Amino acid sequence: MESGAERPLRERLVDAGVELVLAEGSGAVGLRETARRAGVSHGAPRRYFATHRELLSAVARRGFEELAGRFAAVREPDPRARVAGLARVYLGYAAERRGMFELMFRHDLLDGDGAEPAGPRLREATVPLFGELARLVGECTGDAERAPVATAALWANLHGMAQLQGWGSTGLVLGEGREEELLAAVLTSHLGPEQ
Amino acid sequence: MESGAERPLRERLVDAGVELVLAEGSGAVGLRETARRAGVSHGAPRRYFATHRELLSAVARRGFEELAGRFAAVREPDPRARVAGLARVYLGYAAERRGMFELMFRHDLLDGDGAEPAGPRLREATVPLFGELARLVGECTGDAERAPVATAALWANLHGMAQLQGWGSTGLVLGEGREEELLAAVLTSHLGPEQ
């Protein structure tokens, strides 16, 4: 019954890693614990992940895929609404899947710098998204020349917001429940006033 | 010779931790390795740090002290120049002492949430600085009412920039050496055009 075609072990290990990172943070994602959760021996993961970092990288890559999926589901045609939608997706992902979000940006744990000949680098996966965002920002501000810098600024702002909201600093400093207001201010700052 | 009054072991352990975190990242700061660097037995740190997290927290606290010292050295009287100065200090610290900066915001590793009855919480140490920044932002924009939200936005922006610059994403997406330009754009976005 369990399932017609069994999911390959590699995927099951990443599944287990995702569960672990969401439940207990990236520190809990060990080779052995992951194997235990997947119901295999402690040495089994080694066939797919030569090292601890490779497992973590695979889990993080899963995160980037999830996030890309959410981005792809944003359908707003209007540039400004679209930027707002993408921003909300980003912040929403960071809030809902906190452990994943943190792991995804722990470059000290991840590969993508060294070795790994096949398979895209993790960081560079964000470049196309940056390109789309820059186009949208250009449309909003009507200044295509300054769009890259403005986009980098907006990008950094969103990333910082995600980070701060993640450890409650937004609430600490501003009072609870003012995220929407803050996001609106951020968008206005970088894109100019609405309409 | 070595030194007239010997530095207490607790401080020497934190020193060693700082060295380690700067040289090899927060993952390298272990109780045992730190003890080794300080030339004491592997159990010695336990007298001062009951747990690994406590050691890491002490190292992070040292970081906040360093950063506070740099902030205190900013002398610009003009509000806008002062904000710019503080921002440069923040980004400069993140760049020069990367490992420390990363550790300081790894709330999953640090205490300050649980236990630790005496001694100020780490996160809350940033609140007074936020207050000063909000005052300055209010002076720059002439809108004291919106200052808190504007300050939170700026704060998040700086933190995001520090993060992205730390792993080279700024360069990846914008080309190298455009940090000053980006900072200028960020300040303009949140404080309005210069003068």
Next chain:
DNA sequence: GTAGCTGGTAGACACTGTCTGCTCATGACT
């Protein structure tokens, strides 16, 4: 001079990542 405290040593335990050798099924080739 002896009791108690402070600051440190040393051994043990469970756990981790990594390495290595092993088993056993499957499938290809002769």
Next chain:
DNA sequence: AGTCATGAGCAGACAGTGTCTACCAGCTAC
């Protein structure tokens, strides 16, 4: 059919880690 190679997972070992515990050298105070 028989052999061989390969893929996939198991199991044991090793060093290193955090944590716990017992122990001991000095010092101070009565």
